[in-house]
Amino acid sequence: MRQIEIVGMRKDRDLKIVITIIILAIISIIVCVGLILYNRYNRAESVETVAGLEDPSNQNSAMVGSDEDGKKENVDELEDDSESEQEEGIGENKNDEKAQEFIDKINNIYNGEEGKRVFLTFDDGPTQEVTPHILDILDKYNIKATFFVLGNRVEMNPDLLKREYESGHYIANHGYSHKYSKIYKSATSVLSEYNKTEKAIQEALGNPNYSSNLFRFPGGSHGGPYEKIKKKARTTLNENGIAYLDWSALTYDAEGADTKKEILSNLKKTINGWDNVVILMHDSADKQITYETLEDVIKYLQGEGYAFKNIYDLI
Numbered sequence: 451m452r453q454i455e456i457v458g459m460r461k462d463r464d465l466k467i468v469i470t471i472i473i474l475a476i477i478s479i480i481v482c483v484g485l486i487l488y489n490r491y492n493r494a495e496s497v498e499t500v501a502g503l504e505d506p507s508n509q510n511s512a513m514v515g516s517d518e519d520g521k522k523e524n525v526d527e528l529e530d531d532s533e534s535e536q537e538e539g540i541g542e543n544k545n546d547e548k549a550q551e552f553i554d555k556i557n558n559i560y561n562g563e564e565g566k567r568v569f570l571t572f573d574d575g576p577t578q579e580v581t582p583h584i585l586d587i588l589d590k591y592n593i594k595a596t597f598f599v600l601g602n603r604v605e606m607n608p609d610l611l612k613r614e615y616e617s618g619h620y621i622a623n624h625g626y627s628h629k630y631s632k633i634y635k636s637a638t639s640v641l642s643e644y645n646k647t648e649k650a651i652q653e654a655l656g657n658p659n660y661s662s663n664l665f666r667f668p669g670g671s672h673g674g675p676y677e678k679i680k681k682k683a684r685t686t687l688n689e690n691g692i693a694y695l696d697w698s699a700l701t702y703d704a705e706g707a708d709t710k711k712e713i714l715s716n717l718k719k720t721i722n723g724w725d726n727v728v729i730l731m732h733d734s735a736d737k738q739i740t741y742e743t744l745e746d747v748i749k750y751l752q753g754e755g756y757a758f759k760n761i762y763d764l765i
Contacts, residue, residue, distance in 0.1 A: 553688055571730055576597070585610075595758075648661060666696065699729045709739070
């Protein structure tokens with residue numbers, strides 16, 4: 451009788467162990483699934499990839515990769531303005547015939563028929579660490595580029611912006627905060643950031659009449675978790691006479707490419723043999739590799755027969 455009782459106790463204990471193991475396994479599965487979903491969400495939030503386009507002549511959109519905005523939510527954590535301050539200036543850029551002509555030219559940037567041409571564009575500056583080196587190299591080769599500047603960086607480095615402008619480079623708009631949750635709060639907030647950056651540019655240049663009329667969406671104008679807001683913002687910008695431009699090739703200097711070999715390899719792959727190319731690079735403070743490789747990039751493009759253009763050439 452004692453032996454039967456012990457056997458029964460052992461069976462109960464074994465059953466409890468089995469149940470415990472099953473419960474722990476279920477908990478582990480739930481945790482693993484949760485981590486996978488969390489990581490996927492963060493990846494989508496941080497790196498917005500614009501996909502599904504094979505021919506850059508189809509529309510004005512980023513063809514490959516993403517810009518640096520996904521890597522860091524904000525270049526600098528600055529004190530947030532009130533909503534009323536952010537909305538200031540909205541509606542100042544009304545569309546007209548001249549503005550629409552400019553928008554059409556930007557939208558058809560990949561359809562040029564005058565031979566091979568390339569537009570060098572730099573995002574996220576100006577910065578003391580990188581921008582002067584890029585400007586020195588561009589001056590050396592007498593190349594005019596397009597700089598998509600951040601409003602908060604312009605306020606910190608007005609002299610660099612003036613140098614860009616006075617050297618013949620086109621000053622375009624990349625928004626003020628570089629903070630996704632802020633700039634993509636609504637289509638109106640996108641326009642607000644554009645207007646705030648335009649004012650910063652005007653003040654830095656001492657020219658209240660300057661207007662870039664050209665915006666680059668952080669992360670690209672299509673795709674990502676903010677696509678619905680971006681879609682509305684694209685219409686809102688155009689209705690206010692503002693064009694937007696992405697890119698068709700890039701070096702992945704914002705995605706971790708940290709050697710000249712990687713930079714050039716990525717560039718060659720993403721150019722993909724197109725005659726009209728818009729190249730995305732960065733002049734943010736941590737992009738030393740960009741200016742260190744820039745001469746090699748220029749020499750490669752020259753060797754391939756590309757003529758260097760900037761937005762002024764479209765006007």
